[in-house]
Amino acid sequence: MTELVGSLCWGAGIEAQTWDFGNAYSHAPEDIDNSRHIVIWGRNVARTNMHLLERLLAAKKRGATITVIDPLFGPTARIADRYVCVKPGMDAFLAMGIMKELLRLGLEDRVFIERHTVGFHDVEQLLQTISLKEIERYTGISRHMITELAQLYGDRPTATYLGLGMQRYANGGNTIRWIDALVAVSGNVGIPGGGANFGNLQVSECFDKAALTLPDRKTVSRTWTMMKQAEEILRADDPPIEMIIVTCGNPLAQVPNTNRMKKAFASVETVVVFEQFMTDTAAAADYVLPVAASFEEEDAYCSSMYHAYLNYGPKLIDPPGEAKPDLWIWTELAKRLGFGDAFAYTRDQFLAMALRPLERYGITLERLKTEHRVLLPVDPVPWHDRRFHTPSGKYEFTSATARQKGKDGRLQMMYPAESEEANxxxxxxxxxxxxxxxxxxxxxxxxxxxxxxxxxxxxxxxxxxxxxxxxxxxxxxxxxxxxxxxxxxxxxxxxxxxxxxxxxxxxxxxxxxxxxxxxxxxxxxxxxxxxxxxxxxxxxxxxxxxx
Structure with missing residues (x-):
């Protein structure tokens, strides 16, 4: 079996925060009410986080300031007090500049740095190798604005909401780490109204995923990254790929380097796609299995990066024609392959398995069906106890986890791979x-x-x-x-x-x-x-x- 790892969406940022904090946790949506300043850094709130947009408007009305840092001026920037138009891919340099000014002005949180972090000396050394003039050139941001942002971060609590786009670069993980570092140095970690809010893996950790995925049943497998799947398919020979099954995706539209992806799919003997529409990927398949839509099957839904509510989605109508739920297809396939017993559960039983760890909090499938929405038991202000999930138990400017994986672990000065600086x-x-x-x-x-x-x-x-x-x-x-x-x-x-x-x-x-x-x-x-x-x-x- 071949498994795809990593993420086209947010993988670099999740890994970056894991290096820094030990995990990627965000503050509860309502904690924004405690923020004096709010920085929307590369997050297109008006398009992708509409519930946050409503809270931004309320926060502004009560007197909080809103700063938007983004290469594009959009609807979120229009409601902001301050718009900072940064050069794409150069956000890390902006964070460096703000940190340099923060230190010059004496606005850093020395107590937090000395008691709860490791590796800050490495950061100080690197910051000495770059001037604000260079940072202005790289980012397109004036020194006056950099100083203003440093004062804003020093006037805590300041909440930072990070978007996904700026970590979709060859220097993307490093970018998130520099912004995390800025939040940490300014003392905005673990306090109400602060935070480096990217993903919120607290939510997914509430469920018993192993009960559903049965990882112990796996004996032999290999892994490829999502990004390199086309290249790996084309060169695989031990064994070669003979079948591709696509579910919940449209890789011939969504995976980068589409022309290489098309070549990879064309090289495989059998392609099967589970779909509701004749997408680009479905059109390239040998077999298309029609599947039910979300309103045509019962399920439970949760958010990955904002709120911590678990929502119940009842089945509202039957799927049309021969369309079947994905679960039915996989269950029938398991029967034909001789391990149907592993799938011999009702939908209610599968859902109850996933919710089992929540029973001690009084959250059961029965309660979810009755109330339709239940708040999961997550920390609304992550790291308030200063107990980080890193090897040192502290915030790590120099990451031990990264070094365990063969990486340097220190923050770097990096450019996008496709840029005038790098190429x-x-x-x-x-x-x-x-x-x-x-x-x-x-x-x-x-x-x-x-x-x-x-x-x-x-x-x-x-x-x-x-x-x-x-x-x-x-x-x-x-x-x-x-x-x-x-x-x-x-x-x-x-x-x-x-x-x-x-x-x-x-x-x-x-x-x-x-x-x-x-x-x-x-x-x-x-x-x-x-x-x-x-x-x-x-x-x-x-x-x-x-x-």
Whole structure:
């Protein structure tokens, strides 16, 4: 059996926080009421965290300040007191600059640093090797703004909400670690109203996943990262891949380097896809098994990065035609392979297994079905007891976990792989930075066939790119690099960082996508995440609006 590990979504950031804190935990949503300042760093709240947006508006009304740090000026920035337009992929350098000023101003929390952390001397040494002038050049942020942000972090409690995009670079894990370090140095770890809020693995830890996945039954397996699956499929020979089964995904739209993924899928004898729609991946399959949608089967749902509520989803209608729940398909397959006993449980029994650790808190399947929503027993202010899950039991600026894995463990000075700093020849050929943010009205690629307004590629360009290339709203253009090209309609962005282009991710091939024909399948610095945003491109006009 071949297992895919890592994550296209948030893997680099989760690993980074595991190195720093020992785990990736976030504060409860209502803890924002304790924050004096709120920093939204690379999180597109208006599109991806709407419940937080409502709380931001309430926080601003009561007097908290809101700062948005992002290469793109969007709806969240419009409600902010301060918008900081950082160069894509250079967030770590901004965190370094803020920390340098924090130390210069004497605003660091020395008690926390001396009692509850290890490795700060390594950070101080590295900070001495870079000047604020260099940081201004790398980030596009003025010294005045860096000083202002240092004062903000020193005026705690300051809550930081981190997004996923900035860890989708070759330096992505290091970026999250620098922001974590800034939060720690400023004394905003383990206090009400603070936190480095990225993922919240407290939620998933509440369940007995082993009872469902039976890891002890596994005898022989190999692992590939999600990012490198195409490359590994193509070169596998001991044994070669003879069958691919795809469930709960659309890899020919969502996995980076689409053209290589297509080649990998075409090389395999049998491809089976469980789907509700004829996606790009389903269209490439030998067999498509129709599956039930979420309202057509009973289940329980939880959040991975914001709130800690467990929600009950009853079955509302029967699935159409021959569509079956995924669980039914896997159960029937297990029967035919001779280990059906491992799946010989009702849906209620499976759910009860997962909830077993919660019984001591009075949370049972019966209660969930009755109340429909139950708050899980998680810590609303992680690390308040200063007991970190690291090998030292402290916050680790220099990570022992990383060193156990053969990494250096110290914070680094790193650039995106595709940048003028790391690869000037590539940047000369492809001078613009491509972002591929989450679409407004689709959960990744899921809803494109349902919403006609989504079924065309929109190429959003910074004002300087439009000027350089003679582009205006409504022009047709082609974005390209050495991996592929995408054509679409131009929209000039106000307030975007110079040299930036965005094409929303998830677009199907039938509608002009996917944008992942352009993106790289490299792994992040810690090997656990994708580098989808680490992507240089060029652009050319193909047709004027007037034509």
């Amino acid at each position: 000037p020849l590539l940047a000369a050929k492809y001078p613009y930075r491509l972002l591929t943010i989450h679409p407004l009205r689709s959960n990744h690629s899921q809803h494109y066939p349902l919403i006609p307004a989504l079924q065309a590629v929109r190429i959003e360009v910074a004002a300087d790119v439009a000027t350089e290339k003679g582009l205006i709203d409504g022009d047709q253009a082609r974005v390209y690099n050495g991996r592929g090209s995408v054509e679409g309609t131009v929209k000039v962005l106000d307030g975007a960082h110079p040299g930036t282009i965005n094409i929303d991710e998830g677009q199907w091939g039938a509608f002009g996508g996917p944008v992942n024909v352009l993106t790289s399948d490299l792994e992040s610095d810690n090997g656990c995440g994708s580098t989808i945003y680490d992507c240089l491109v060029n652009i050319e006009k193909t047709m004027s609006k007037a034509n």
